[in-house]
Amino acid sequence: MPVITLASVKGGVGKSTALLSLASDIALSEGSVAVLDADPNGHASRIGAKMAKRLSGVTFSSTGGITEANILASIKKARAEADYVFVDLPGVSSKLTLLGLARSNLVIIPVQASEMDIHDALQTVENVKQAAEAADKTIAACFLLSRWPVTIESRAAKETRKRLTAKAPDVPVLQTPLMDRTAFKEMTFNGAPPRLVEPEGNAAANVAAIRQEVLSLLSAKVEDAA
Numbered sequence: 691m692p693v694i695t696l697a698s699v700k701g702g703v704g705k706s707t708a709l710l711s712l713a714s715d716i717a718l719s720e721g722s723v724a725v726l727d728a729d730p731n732g733h734a735s736r737i738g739a740k741m742a743k744r745l746s747g748v749t750f751s752s753t754g755g756i757t758e759a760n761i762l763a764s765i766k767k768a769r770a771e772a773d774y775v776f777v778d779l780p781g782v783s784s785k786l787t788l789l790g791l792a793r794s795n796l797v798i799i800p801v802q803a804s805e806m807d808i809h810d811a812l813q814t815v816e817n818v819k820q821a822a823e824a825a826d827k828t829i830a831a832c833f834l835l836s837r838w839p840v841t842i843e844s845r846a847a848k849e850t851r852k853r854l855t856a857k858a859p860d861v862p863v864l865q866t867p868l869m870d871r872t873a874f875k876e877m878t879f880n881g882a883p884p885r886l887v888e889p890e891g892n893a894a895a896n897v898a899a900i901r902q903e904v905l906s907l908l909s910a911k912v913e914d915a916a
């Protein structure tokens with residue numbers, strides 16, 4: 691079952707927020723989800739545990755304490771048990787991140803509208819390529835514009851889109867950014883994804899659009915492999 695990993699060598703870009711939003715939406719629409727948290731800060735597993743309680747009627751588990759020593763076995767076990775496996779990686783470049791990337795089918799790299807984020811997102815792409823070489827397989831990657839301005843797109847935001855496309859033409863930028871919204875912050879307090887809080891709201895629609903894009907990237911990858 692596909693392993694979707696949120697990665698960036700830069701901290702604080704929105705990896706855990708994007709992971710929790712997307713993983714819960716996939717659990718509500720598509721099938722069972724296992725979240726593996728490989729970041730020692732434990733944000734995804736802590737908030738994921740609250741989320742699991744909110745998501746009644748669906749299979750959603752969250753496990754923390756994923757380390758260099760157990761990441762390969764943990765991913766193998768989660769793949770056998772869940773329809774979708776999500777891995778949250780720490781915002782660094784390490785053996786742990788390399789192992790996590792090597793076991794991924796799709797790596798989502800969040801990027802905020804800033805030159806620093808672009809620089810580190812491109813470094814993350816290099817890490818994905820290295821992991822793909824080590825694992826001797828192709829690993830799909832995409833950029834997710836993160837904490838995006840909800841009002842008019844700033845010059846920095848436009849420049850970020852432009853530079854990512856110019857510098858990494860083989861890595862698609864998801865058309866739908868994850869917008870900067872309080873609903874995503876509120877989710878960290880109560881574990882309730884926007885779709886449960888306000889099903890017709892903007893944040894829920896935002897996550898649903900990203901889910902569609904991610905699912906089509908995954909199915910394109912399956913067709914490629916066939």
Ligand SMILES: Nc1ncnc2c1ncn2[C@@H]1O[C@H](COP(=O)(O)OP(=O)(O)OP(=O)(O)O)[C@@H](O)[C@H]1O
Pocket residue numbers: 700701702703704705706707708729731733780781836837838868869870871872874875878
């Ligand atoms: N789309 C969003 N809308 C509003 N706030 C957001 C959004 N995405 C992230 N944030 C906020 O930005 C901060 C960093 O987000 P998050 O913890 O998800 O990033 P991260 O990449 O996982 O960080 P770390 O590298 O520390 O694990 C948090 O305070 C989070 O609430």
Ligand SMILES: [Mg+2]
Pocket residue numbers: 705706707729733734778
């Ligand atoms: Mg995080």
